[in-house]
Amino acid sequence: MSKNETFKLSLISIIFTISLLISLPYIPISVDSSLLRIETQLGGYEITIPQKDGDKVIDLKDFKKSKEVGESQKIVLSLQDENMQNREEVLPSLISTIERRLNLAGISDFQTGQEDENSLYVIIPQHESSERVSNLILGTGRVSFKKVKNPDEWSQEEIANFYTEIDRWEDTGITDSDMTGFLYTVTPTGESLLQISFTNEGREKFYNEAEKNIGLPIGMYINDYEYPLLMPVISENILNDRNSDPGISGNFPQQDINDLNLQIKNPLPVRLSLLETLIMSSSMGSNFIYSYLTAFSIGLTIVLAFFVIKFNLLGLTYVLSLALSLPLFAAFSKIMPIPITPSYISVLILVTGIMTVVGYTVLKSIVENTKQEKPFDYALYQTFGKDKGKFSASSILVFFVSLILSFILTGSAKSFMSELFSGMLVVIYFYTLVFPSIILSFGGYKK
C-alpha cells in the first residue's frame, strides 16, 4: 500500500472516530475493581473554547431538537394595560414585532399566537434559553439618558445609592430617537467597548450635556426600567473628539448588545409582562428519534443486503464506506448545530439514497470495466477519474442549491435545505475520500 493510501485511510479513521465521539450520547464508564479503577465517560462532551470576550462552550451532550420533536417551552405574556380599547389592532402588530425580533435574533424555530383577549404566547424549543427569549420580547426598545439632579451629592462612595435611588436623577431629553443603536467592538487589549451610535443632532445633544457634567455619571436607562443599566462617569477627554460616538469600556456580552439593538430597531407598541413559562411535551411523541432511527436502520440493512447481493465483495466496500461516512452527518448535526426536525428523517433517507446512487454508479462502472478484462486499477481510474462527473455533477448541484435555498427559504423548507446541505458535505466526503480509498484497499492491487 502506498504512503498516500495509508495516509488517506488514517485520515478516514481519525474523522470516523471523532465523528462517532461527537455524535454519541453521554455514556458513563465506571470500573471499580482491585486491579483497575476508572471513572470516565464516552460521548456527550462539553468543549470550552477560550475567547477574548468570554469562553465559548460547545455543548455536545445531546442533539438539539425542534419544538415538535423534543419538549418545548411556552412563554405566556399579557398586556400590562388590561383595559386597552384597541386590542384588535395592537395584538397583531405586537405579534408581528415579536416575530421580527425573534427572526433577527436567529431563533427560527418558534410559534406565536394569541392565548386569550389579553395575552399571547410564544413556543420555543427546549434548547433555546427561555430567559433570553423573554427578555428579548419584553424589552420595549426605549433608551433614555439621565443626569445627576444634585451634583453636590455625587461621590464614588455614593455610587450604590445612585443605582437604587431614582429621585437622584433627572431627564436630559436624550432618548432612543437620538441614536441609531449600539456598536460592540473589542479593543486591542481585549476589552469590549460599547459604542453609542448617535444621530448628528443626538451626538451634539449628548456632548452638550457631557460638557456640563464632567466628573459626574450619566445614567443609561433601557426598556423603561426604573434603574440605570449603566452609569459611566464622564471624563474630560471625552470632549476631545466631538465628531466620534462615545464609548463605554467594560465586559459586555455581545449577544446582550445585539438583542438591545433589535429591541431599539423594533420597539413594542405597548408594554407586556411575563405571565408564566410552561414546559410542553413533544407533539411527535417522546420516542420519535428512537423509533425512526431504528426503523431507518432496518431499511438501511435491506439496502446494504441489496448491494452485497448485486455486487458481491465489492458491495461490501459500499457497506463499509457508508458506515464510515454516516456518523459524520450526525456529528455535523450536533456541531453546527442543526436541530432534529420532522424533515431530518427525510433528509437522512435522501442523503443515504444519493450515496446509494453514487455507490451503484461506481460499482456498476467497475464491474463493467473488469468484465471487459481491463485491470482493476484501470477500472478504478476510469470510474473515479474520467467518469466522475456521472455522480459528482448531481451532488455538487444539490450542494449549491441546498446552500442557496437554506438562506432564502423559511420554516420547514429551510430546515430541510440546511440539513441537506450538511448531508451533501458528507456525500462529497464519501465519494472523494472514503469510497475510493476503501475500494482501493480491498482490491486495488489486483493487476
Add this chain to the structure above:
Amino acid sequence: MNIMENIINPIKPHITILGVTIVSIFILYSLIFGDSPKKAIRKLRCSLILSLVFNVIFFLFLSRFLTRFFDNITPDFEIIAFSFLVVLTLVVGLRIVLEINNLLPKTKRGGDVKELYKEVSQDMSTFIFDISLIFISLIIPTHILGNGSLDGLMLLLFLSVLINYFTFSILFSKILDITEKIFE
C-alpha cells in the same frame, strides 16, 4: 389581486425552490458541458427541466388529492416531500442526461438525443428501477416501524419516488420527442 395572492402564496416556496433549481441547472450546464455540442446540450438541458416540471406538476396535483383523504398530511410535510422530489429528480435526471452526453458525437449538431437515448435506455431502466427500489426500501420500513407521527410525510415521499420512476422510465422518451420537436 387578492385572488392571485391566494393562489400564489401557498406555492411561493415551491416556486422559489423550482426557480433556484432551474437557474442552477443553467449554470451547471454552462460550466461542465462547455466543450460538448451546443445544440445537443440545449436539448438535454431542456429535457431535464421538462422532466422536473412534469414531476412537480404531478406531485402538486397528486399531493393535493391525497391531502383530501389523509388527515396526517400537513403543509410542512408537503413542502418537505416537494423538496425531496426536486432533489431526487436532479440526481436521477442528471445521471441519465450525463450518460447520453457521453455518447454525443463531436459534431456541431451533436446528433439526435432520442436515438442516443435508445442505446442506453435498457441500462437506465435498470438503474431507475434499482434506485427507486432502494429508496422504497428505506421509506417503507421507516413508515411501518416509526411511531406514526411521520406517516403523512412517508406517504408523500413514497409518492415522490413513484412519480420520479414514472417520469424517467416511461415519460422520458416522450419528453425527448418533445425536445426534438422544439429544437427542430
